[in-house]
Amino acid sequence: MADVVVIVPTLRRPSDLERALRSLFAQEGVQGTFREIVVVDNDPAGSARNGVQALSSDCPVPLIYCHAPRPGVATARNSGLAATDAPLIAFLDDDEAASPGWLAALIQAQASTGADVVFGPITGRVPDGTGWARPYLERFFGREGPARTGLIDEPFGCGNSLMVRATALAGPAPFDTRADHAGGEDDALFAALSARGGRFGWAAEAWVEEYAPAHRATLKYALTRAFAYGQGPSQTAAAAGNWPGVLRWMAIGLAQAMAWGLIGLFLLAINHQRRAEAFDRAARGIGKVLWMKGFEPHFYGSNEIARLDRVQAA
Incomplete structure (x- = not known):
């Protein structure tokens, strides 16, 4: 072995x-x-x-x-x-x-x-x-x-x-x-x-x-991360030069964002416990559409060190 x-x-x-x-x-x-x-x-x-x-x-x-x-x-x-x-x-x-x-x-x-x-x-x-x-x-x-x-x-x-x-x-x-x-x-x-x-x-x-540390165990962080996960399929297709695939993923993402966004708003209006899951799926759909450079959230590297420095200084 x-x-x-x-x-x-x-x-x-x-x-x-x-x-x-x-x-x-x-x-x-x-x-x-x-x-x-x-x-x-x-x-x-x-x-x-x-x-x-x-x-x-x-x-x-x-x-x-x-x-x-x-x-x-x-x-x-x-x-x-x-x-x-x-x-x-x-x-x-x-x-x-x-x-x-x-x-x-x-x-x-x-x-x-x-x-x-x-x-x-x-x-x-x-x-x-x-x-x-x-x-x-x-x-x-x-x-x-x-x-x-x-x-x-x-x-x-x-x-x-x-x-x-x-x-x-x-x-x-x-x-x-x-x-x-x-x-x-x-x-x-x-x-x-x-x-x-x-x-x-x-x-x-x-x-x-x-x-999960306290600063990550928040709805804002999770939905931002869900958006980044959603970018993955479109970015992978773009990196391979598969532009029909990019368009396909963007179309899927747009439909996903619209459908789950509306479901999320309805669940929010009735204070349903599963509303976060609906917004998660909507965020992943938006990520498939907005996959380009400039829309990428930064979770690691120098951004994380800067955040830790701010926490220590507070």
């Missing part, structure tokens, strides 16, 4: 990072396969270094600190890959905590399906006090999939995934750094993999919990 390395990108989340790492220290059923953990610190100041070093004595495998001072989600992922030559690469976000059987379930699912990338389910957690939108936000930050392990048609995001390096992560920098600030680097990677005939799998038992 091939060696696997877990890459954990992080940016100024010391408590979250410790929770994520300790969940990895407790992994079961992967002795002799789980090679190491690579923590990629995307803070220019290298703020995670001391915390990672303090935890190294508790780690059952080598715990490698990697500094990626240029802020950006794609840069962080590429830097983690450059720090290891392992044939299997798992990604866990720093705001996630893995269940004890997480990594073993991903490895077993990859072996049984032969998929190039395997994804697992996520339980969303949001802070107390999020109000009526809490059920929607927990679903938004979570991930559901098939009840059983097997091949799937469409990919998910990088968080909670296992990739075969030789087929899914070709080249020294497989993640497009043009997505450093807006995200979507995984969408582009998986679209290219699909075009090459790559396969995607689902590991039904590979559970993680995702803890």
